[in-house]
Amino acid sequence: MEAILYICHGSRVKTAREQAITFITKCIERSHAPINEYCFLELAAPTIEEAFINCVQKGATKIIALPVLLLTAVHAKVDIPNELARLSALFPGIELEYGRPIGVHRKMIDTLIERIEETGEELDGNSRVLLVGRGSSDPDVKNDLNAIAEMLKRKTGVKRVQTCFLTATSPGLEDGMELIGEDKNSKVFVIPYLLFTGILMNHINKVIKNHPQSHQFILCNYLGYHPNIESVIQERVLEITA
Incomplete structure (x- = not known):
């Protein structure tokens, strides 16, 4: 059984x-x-x-x-x-x-776009996105999040998608905020690439509030357990059972 x-x-x-x-x-x-x-x-x-x-x-x-x-x-x-x-x-x-x-999957890109749309702010040609990962000493984490960032950039046409991490990997969150670009009037959608709420979300919110507002930083909701993620989980099961 x-x-x-x-x-x-x-x-x-x-x-x-x-x-x-x-x-x-x-x-x-x-x-x-x-x-x-x-x-x-x-x-x-x-x-x-x-x-x-x-x-x-x-x-x-x-x-x-x-x-x-x-x-x-x-x-x-x-x-x-x-x-x-x-x-x-x-x-x-x-x-x-x-x-x-879950890994790199096209449905994760749809979820990121939804998180941006939830803010009510328009994603225009000068907008930027900052993906904030948990971080790990494993280089595959950085490679995977960079791949997701590139997929998001291609699908939305956004000018730049920068990745950063909360621990163990560079660039860190504050460095990522500095690297996001030279146009100080652009909107920067900050998306926590996290499944659940908690201490890390509070930390991201605090850093953004305390950071000199050289850009318009817009904090999006974390990924959460979105229906798209449920769908990917089912795919992962079928990879083994089919």
Whole structure:
């Protein structure tokens, strides 16, 4: 019997945890697998081990583990696979398959455009976009976000799309704000490339408010668990099950 194990990042912020659970519940409603469980990599319960064991106890003979993460980084490449390998050794009779994170996908571009449109501000030829990623020591994170920035630039025709990061990768947020361009009268749409609310969103908001307003910085909403992301998650499942 097949089970799908949805692995979210986790957060100390209660609202962020609740958002993740609500989103995964919607994914489960569309799932054809007889067993579905969600868990968190860190900072929240249930843990990967707890959810994995729940799958086994419900009769799973095959577990599809899906990282509900925006980009491919250390969590997706190392942390989650290591924990799954440990659990697989404890339950050698269980077949285990590991899916891909959301990654670079055209539907993410549509979500970014929607976040811009929600501000009510017009995106014109002089506008710029600043994509703010979480950041990682893994170079693939920077490469992937840069690829997403290029796709957004091509689809919207916006003059410049700059990426920056909140931790572990350069340029940082303040540097990104400085690099965005020389035209001081342009609008800059700042889009937090984050799945959930919390400490990082508060930090972005604070930095923008305290930054000298050389541009018109317009803070967009974070990505959130958008229906487009739900659709991509379903694609990631089908990559394994089809």
